[in-house]
Amino acid sequence: MVHVVRLVLGDRAPGRAGGHRTAGGGVSTAETRPTWVARAAGSPYDVDNLPYGVFSRRGEQTGVGVRIGDQVLDLAPLAGLDVRPVVAATSLNPLMAAGRDAWDAVRAWVTGLLTDESERARVEPHLLPLGDVDLHMPFAVADYVDFYASLDHASNVGAIFRPDQAPLLPNWRHLPVGYHGRSGTVVPSGTPVVRPCGQRKTPADEAPVFGPSARLDIEAELGFVVGAASAQGDHVPVRGFADHVFGVVGLNDWSARDIQAWEYVPLGPFLGKSFATSISHWVTPLQALDAAWTDLPGQDPAPLPYLAVDGPAGLDIAIEVELNGQVVARPPYSSMYWGPAQMLAHLTVNGASLRTGDLFASGTVSGPERDQRGSFLEMSWGWKEPFAVGDQERTALEDGDEVVLRYTAPGTGGGRIALGEVAGRIEPARPQ
Structure with missing residues (x-):
């Protein structure tokens, strides 16, 4: 039988959990038993993934x-008194704040609930088809920082x-360049833009004009979600990354x-960036990416x-940019020059504190080839070279x-896991 996990939700020293620590800072799940959940084994949402989200019937x-296959496991009815406070909440923030x-x-x-056959009768009634639930913003965003970490994109x-x-x-190769964004306009996947x-x-203009953006763009990025806070004045070193970062989300930083x-x-950047940033409904825990860590280029x-x-x-994460179904x-995220632990270390080196729900993004992910560019600005080379979208052509949106970003990574089970997708449809400007 799987026993209820005993959690101490106050201050605990990080790194004391049992199991083998991997490069990503998590506990290896390589020896986990197969799941008993129908159609989940071998899928991109097998037990080596288990992303968290917030849902309602x-x-x-x-x-x-937690997503398993094409279903959502409702955690609150299964949790003991020690676990329930962090899974019966209306956001992931309490769980994120609880620490590593x-x-x-x-x-x-x-994982035990979903792999121990003796738990099946108790757990199965709380598995809900994805089509029967609504997904919501997974966490309350505290601060939002966007980096510029791709050498190919910056070049x-x-x-x-x-x-x-x-x-x-001159500074680009010496530090991860970034800017402070607007947390209040970070929205979940599917929100119209x-x-x-x-x-x-x-x-050619003598003076500026006012009106709707004519060069609306995407930025295919990866977002990192902070769970454990830090004190103002402290610096989080690169080795402290896994003690503070709860997981990752897909992210589209729409740009005018x-x-x-x-x-x-x-x-x-200011108004050209602050109108909308879309993230996935699902937060992939850092432990699920243990097999995805790779050397920086x-x-x-x-x-x-x-x-x-x-x-x-670095992380071996593949991204797919889809425009109108094409x-x-x-x-490839593996091409990024600056790694996420370096971004976090630079973000805090001046003593800036972390808060639960802080979100920092990688900046546009681009590789060296034309079909690996993560923004339409690059794909059209400054709006001069239209690119094909089926039988149409585009430079800007x-x-x-409708844009959909999809992400996959190597899983600890030997296959590939899927990170949450990010979708958004462009609506016309509203009258001023």
């Missing part, structure tokens, strides 16, 4: 669930906008490039000591267009 209160030992313990408990953008200069600015309005000015181009000098010059990593610090790009 029609008209009922929301709760925390609790994350490992809850994952082990859920492409530099070459497009500064063709007569070096593509990279209204075309933003703002000031635009092309080089014409608004951005006029406004960003000298302080950086190489960093030259060597980073300063606080950014130095030892061992695999796959138009496949950016048009009203009615």
Whole structure:
């Protein structure tokens, strides 16, 4: 029988959970028994995945669930008094705040429920078909930071906008460049994206004009969700990444490039970015990515000591960009220059504190090939080279267009797991 996991939800020293610690900081599940859940074994949502989400059945209160195959396991009815506070909540924040030992313990408990045949009769009534539930925003976002960590993306953008200069600015290879975004407009997958309005000015214009963005774009990214907080003044080192990061989400940082181009000098992105950032409904726990860690492509010059990593610090995650049902790009996250632990270390090196629900994103993921570019700005090379979408062509997004980002990674069971997809449809600008 699977015993109820005993959780201490107060302060606990990280890293004391049993099991073998992997490069990603989780507990290896390589020897986990097969699941008894129908059609889940061998699927992208097998027991080596088990992403968390927040769901409701029609008209009922929301709760925390775990996806297994094409079903959602409602955790609250199965939880003991010690576990129930973190799974009967209306968001993942209580579980995320409980810390790394609790994350490992809850994952082990859920894995046991779904693999121990003796638990089947008790658990099966609480498995709900995906089609019978509504999915909601999985966590309350505290702060949002977006990085610029892809060498290929930064080089492409530099070459497009500064063709007569070096593509990279002098600081880029020395630190993960980023900006502070707007947490209040981070929305769950499926939320419509209204075309933003703002000031635009092309080089040929004598003065700026106001109106809807004419160069609306996507940015295919990966988001990292902070669970355990840190104290203001403290620095989270690269080795502390797994103690603080709960999991990952798919992320699309929608961008109004014409608004951005006029406004960003000298302080950086503002209205061109802050209107919408979409994330997946499912948060893939960091432990599910144990088999996905890989070496970074190489960093030259060597980073300063606080950014130095030892061992695999990148992630082998494949991304698929679909526009109106047609796959138009496949950016590889394994090509990223800066790793997520380096981003977190840089984010906090000045003493900035972490809060439960902080979200930091990788920036656009792009690889060296044209079909690996993660933004339409790059795919069209500055709006000059339309790319094919079935029998149509595009440079920027048009009203009615729908974008879906999909993600897969190696799983600890030997197959591939699926991260939550991110979808959004463009709606026309609203009258001012």
